[in-house]
Amino acid sequence: MTSLEMDVGLQKQNFEQLEGAARYYEWMLDVMSPYIGHNVLEVGCGQGNIAQYLLDRDGLHRRVHGIDTEESYIRIAKSKIHDADFTAEVGDFRKLNREFDTVLCVNTVEHIADDRDFVRELANRVRPGGTVAILVPAHNFLYSHYDHEVGHYRRYTKRSLRKLLKDADLAVEACFYFNALGAVGWLVNYKWLRRMTPGNGNVKLLELLVPILSIIERIVPIPFGLSVIAVGRKS
Numbered sequence: 001m002t003s004l005e006m007d008v009g010l011q012k013q014n015f016e017q018l019e020g021a022a023r024y025y026e027w028m029l030d031v032m033s034p035y036i037g038h039n040v041l042e043v044g045c046g047q048g049n050i051a052q053y054l055l056d057r058d059g060l061h062r063r064v065h066g067i068d069t070e071e072s073y074i075r076i077a078k079s080k081i082h083d084a085d086f087t088a089e090v091g092d093f094r095k096l097n098r099e100f101d102t103v104l105c106v107n108t109v110e111h112i113a114d115d116r117d118f119v120r121e122l123a124n125r126v127r128p129g130g131t132v133a134i135l136v137p138a139h140n141f142l143y144s145h146y147d148h149e150v151g152h153y154r155r156y157t158k159r160s161l162r163k164l165l166k167d168a169d170l171a172v173e174a175c176f177y178f179n180a181l182g183a184v185g186w187l188v189n190y191k192w193l194r195r196m197t198p199g200n201g202n203v204k205l206l207e208l209l210v211p212i213l214s215i216i217e218r219i220v221p222i223p224f225g226l227s228v229i230a231v232g233r234k235s
Helices: 007-020 022-035 071-080 115-124 147-148 157-167 180-192 202-217
Strands: 040-044 063-068 087-089 101-105 126-137 170-178 228-232
Touching: 007 157, 022 126, 022 170, 022 202, 022 228, 040 071, 063 071, 087 180, 115 126, 115 157, 126 157, 147 157, 147 180, 157 170, 157 228, 180 202
Parallel strands: 040 063, 040 101, 063 087, 101 126
Antiparallel strands: 126 228, 170 228
């Protein structure tokens, strides 16, 4: 389970810029949370940007355990999330000796060379009947210098992500693209202009547009997106 050399400073800068993107994270979890159970393991939890919005959703109060290999991320996550049902640790999720209702993995699988084995290991941490919920960057034509610098091996399509879940003996319950406008912005800013951070202006624009984008994508199936989301259930 090796990964490319990653510019941790660059990734941390992007985490910090996106920390205030509350509407964006709420939108992401609106489409994912129907598949997320009560007891959640978040693999690659970073600075807790997602966990902080996941604890209380849909009338549920979840237990969330975050794990990451970067110690500074875990330290920040613990410092900003003060909830007895949030725990976090530095380490390898494969060494955990318990099962969860859901394993959530957002923007992490693309960092792994052997993504097939990695997703199988995610499935091994889920109880029978539980789910693995994954979000990854979409479309290899969007692969940019930024992707390389933060250690992305690849980007995905619905087809390739479905195959990963099926190879892990998971029944695919959902698979769809997410954030079509973000894909256009990525193409311009990261692919063509070769920028290395989203910029505060772009984050604020995204936050402003989220209410409109979420309605459009709820009504109209989109053929592309910045990300692709898939959910697999363990038999």
